[in-house]
Amino acid sequence: MIGGLLGYHWAFSEAIEMQDSVLIQIAGLVQGGSLTGGRALHGVDLDAEVWLIDQATAPQASEDDARLWSLKDGLALAVRNGQPIRVLLRTRADGARFAVAQRTSVRDEIASDMAFRTVLPIAALIPCLLLVTAIVIARSLRPMVHLAGDLDGRRADDMTLLPTAQMPSELHPFIASINGLLQRMRLLMDQQRRFVAEAAHELRTPITALSLQAENLAAVDLPSSARDRVGSLRQGIGRTRHLLEQLLALARQDAGQADAVAMPVVRLDDVAKEVVAGLLPEAASRGIDLGFVLVEPAVVRSEAVMPAALLRNLLDNALRFTSQGGRIDAWVYRDGDAAILQIEDSGPGVAPEEIGRIFEPFFRGQHQEGDGVGLGLSIVKRIVDRLGGSVEVANMTEGGRTGLRVLVKLPAATA
Known part of the structure; x- marks a missing residue:
């Protein structure tokens, strides 16, 4: 102007x-x-x-x-x-x-x-110059946009180095700095995983010994006050043992780097039946109706322990928050290219402001029931991410019902 x-x-x-x-x-x-x-x-x-x-x-x-x-x-x-x-x-x-x-x-x-005739060509040239400048800037920044898209599309634990091939030389120092940061983060994450795994593994032996001693005390004739204290001790030891098992499971999922395409084929419906059968005694002792609404053949590529751990943690979480006389329903079926696992309980659900945080490690929310430590759903999220699937959580409101619905979608495989 x-x-x-x-x-x-x-x-x-x-x-x-x-x-x-x-x-x-x-x-x-x-x-x-x-x-x-x-x-x-x-x-x-x-x-x-x-x-x-x-x-x-x-x-x-x-x-x-x-x-x-x-x-x-x-x-x-x-x-x-x-x-x-x-x-x-x-x-x-x-x-x-x-x-x-x-x-x-x-x-x-x-x-x-x-004067107007002199300025007119310049005024007509300005939009052309702006267009050319925008095209040049867009082409120059296109590699940067691709790098940003690559980083945004990665999993949180993917520390693969950014490529420098076919990138402008002006971006090489920036890419080198990002790669250095990724290497340092990967080193810190590896150190944290090793520490958690080693600490949990080393603590299993003394906790097991304490658990055995507490079980032995149950057979001893003790005053009622002492029995109450022994009961509290056994509950504390059980919670600690459960925490160690969850930490070890979390460390195994973090350490696993196998490609989902190279994993064996597993029937999700068979795994679900085994897990539900194993939890039926606990559900029956608490008066909870645990069972399937629908079970259809569904096949996924996974290590055998992964879908079992996924379903066990989901059902364990549902059992913990479902009161006596409640109900837990499960579905396993195929929907297009996805294998669906759905769990619904009749518990209190999750507060709306907390539903976005339930997959965070050690997050337990307002309703803290049982001996949970807040790692179950975090392990579920890690397993689902490794298998290339998705998990959705929502409170049920239809038909006057209350409770939590968890919907897991995994890439279906050919049997």
């Missing part, structure tokens, strides 16, 4: 100077005797007339003419017949004076037209 205004002003000034040069050239011809005074000279444009006025033949009656001839030789602004003019006064060798004049309005119109 500023450049256009400056260009217009410069072109306007140049046009005015050019018209002054025309007046000077005409005055030179008159002074040399090539032209005689007292007539109007027309160029290509009839409106751009120039008057040649000779003082000897011009009338002197008007005040405008008197003021005009009182001016000194040279270029000046004056008024003649009520119109502003640009005038050049000269004196011949014999002392006679003449004037070459042009209306100011005509000069400004010519100068404005010339």
